[in-house]
Amino acid sequence: MGGVTNPADWSVEKALQLYNIPGWGAGFFSANAKGHLIVHPHGQPGPQIDLMDVIDDIRERKLGFPCIVRFQDILRARVKQLNEAFRAAIAQHGFKGNYQGVYPVKVNQMREVVEELVDAGAPYHMGLEAGSKGELLIVLALNSDPEALTICNGYKDEEYLRLALLGRKLGRKVIVVIEKLSELPHLIRLSEEMNVVPLIGLRSKLSTKGTGKWESSSGDFAKFGLTTPELIEAVKILRAKNLEGQAKLFHFHVGSQLTDIRTVKDVVNEGARFYAKLRKMGLGLEYFDVGGGLGVDYVGARSSKYVSSMNYSLDEYAADIIYSLQQICVNEGVPEPHVVSESGRALTAHHSCILMNVFGHMEFGENGEHDAHIPPQNGNVSQPPPVAGAPNLSETPIVREMREIVAGMTPKNSGESYHDAVDKKEQALTMFKLGILGIEDRALVEGLFWKLCRRLVEMNKKRKRVPEETRELGDKLADQYMANFSLFQSAPDHWAIDQLFPIAPVHRLEEMPTRDSTIVDITCDSDGKIDSFIENELIDETILLHALKPNEPYYLGMFMTGAYQDIMGDMHNLFGRVNEVHVFVDDDDPEDYYIEEVIPGDTVERVLQRVQYEPSDLTRRVKSALEQRIREGAVKPKEGVSLTDFYEQAMRGYTYLGS
Secondary structure, three states, X not given: OOOOOOHHHOOHHHHHHHOOHHHHOOOOEEEOOOOOEEEOOOOOOOOOEEHHHHHHHHHHOOOOOOEEEEEHHHHHHHHHHHHHHHHHHHHHHOOOOOEOOEEEHHHOOOHHHHHHHHHHHHHHOOEEEEOOHHHHHHHHHHOOOOOOEEEEOOXXXXXXXXXXXXXXXXXXXEEEEEOOOOHHHHHHHHHHHOOOOOEEEEEEOOOOOOOOOOHHHOOOOOOOOEOHHHHHHHHHHHHHOOOHHHEEEEEOOOOOOOOOHHHHHHHHHHHHHHHHHXXXXXXXXOEEEOOOOOOOOOOOOOOOOXXXXXXXXXXXXXXXXXXXXXXXXXXXXXXXXXXXXXXXHHHHHHHEEEEEEEEEEEOOOHHHHOOOOOOOOOOOOOOOOOOOOOOOOOOOHHHHHHHHHHHHOOOOOHHHHHHHHHHHXXXXXXXXXXXXXXXXXXXXXXXXXXXHHHHHHHHHHOOOOXXXXXXXXXXXXXXXXXXXXXXXXXXXXXXXXXXXXXXXXXXXXXXXXXXXXXXXXXXXXXXXXXXXEEEOOEEEOOEEEOOOOOOOOEEEEEEOOOOOHHHHOOOHHHOOOOEEEEEEEOOOOOOOEEEEEEEOOOEHHHHHHHOOOOHHHHHHHHHHHHHHHHHOOOOOHHHHHHHHHHHHHHHHOEOOOOO
């Protein structure tokens, strides 16, 4: 972690740069003079909320950490930004169609998110997209605007199709997107049976492939969509039923989180040709659906180098779609359609973060620093620790030799000393396995080795060129900060697909951080750790954090978790959902906020019930066992009652660690 050396030169501005908060924050996050992270729910400049004030509020309510904080105003701001970007591009190019977005509820199906988006999108007639029967049931109930679109994606059985046609009975613009050719005859049959005119979309498998993590989900071998021959066959089926005019939408999707704007241009060019040709074949296409893919810059690097970043802006994305589509429509002599996008990640990612407390840290090889003198195994009284640099004849030769290597290391011979120390450490391991070296002496050898390594890391910090064999020592020796959260529940995509989420201290930003660290969660899984972080505009294996102070809490925030994480979090170790608060800017006081809603996280008994345990039965078993111990005289009756009460209280408590 470079660029941080002198505490006197430190400032809040340097903290913002170190954690690259202006880069990934998209105008919604910054810091104040107190060194606290602040949120600008409407963007900068504008009202601001001190996250430490929110933390104090959470503590006063005795909610406990970890806690999800939703800034619902950010959802509204992102809806406005997306729609206004397309409106500006349409006006700039004189495009004759309109923009009509839909939110794909799979990105975050939480009621509080969907309802907020529907309300925020009402002025723009923003619709909803469903990819399953469960999602469609939600959409049919919430998307009541007759001008808004309801897009039905995913594979569909008869019940799904009937639900979609029910939407048509309700007077809604429900468009059933044909993902595989066999769905089309079933849709036509059911529409005749239910006496309703369907609105039909056709999804194409474009040859252009996406970029980034989801590149393999597009192209000729994509999971969804019709091949070119199947599109031609669909046209024939529609003609046979005189339904060409009901094919209202052309759809494609080239993957989530597109990193490169060139891919957007290429796929729109190919898709626009399909639209134009199908329109000339007599289909009544009115909507051009570019699917999802609008990226979010989790890194803040504005680069296609990282799968968690992208090299374009929202305005550029909208302008390139409108321009490319218009050029081909003019060239082909077909009407310019209404543009639809299914942008979910871009709408929801920024609005949610998880706040967690750090309850301890582990320093790698920390005991080696002190070289504690351990009494010999024969039980004799130990001698005083040796004077620095003086030989200790009572020590095992290999310990003495390792001590001499450490004492004799200088910047000039550091490479040779490191290699010698590695050899001695391996020799000690072999001797231990053969039974000729005691555990105390092995501990001394390893402690001295890690002391040498830490000293070498400090030497490397002052070098312009670091030897390759010791270049990664700093990351390997990083502290492990223990944070009160479950990675598998709160940020499963980090574990599953190496998704990067910005992490930063919520306070003490006016202090220079000094501890190179990784972060581990409270699960018993070795994968429950974070070792990929943002440093400036780069990605590093460690993050600089502040030294923990006795009896003082230390809080971290993991940001941009609003897309996919809420719904994909699992039950690893039975931790369950975390506490949640919804924060709004106070309209009467722009410098203040209010918590509109508190949603308590899971209790232990609730998560146990999900895995088919009955809490009352478990309590009965433990109580019965305690009663048996009371009869045996091993436990006193009063103590038995107290232990039973404690067990029941723990059952009703929060699943995460207490403060």
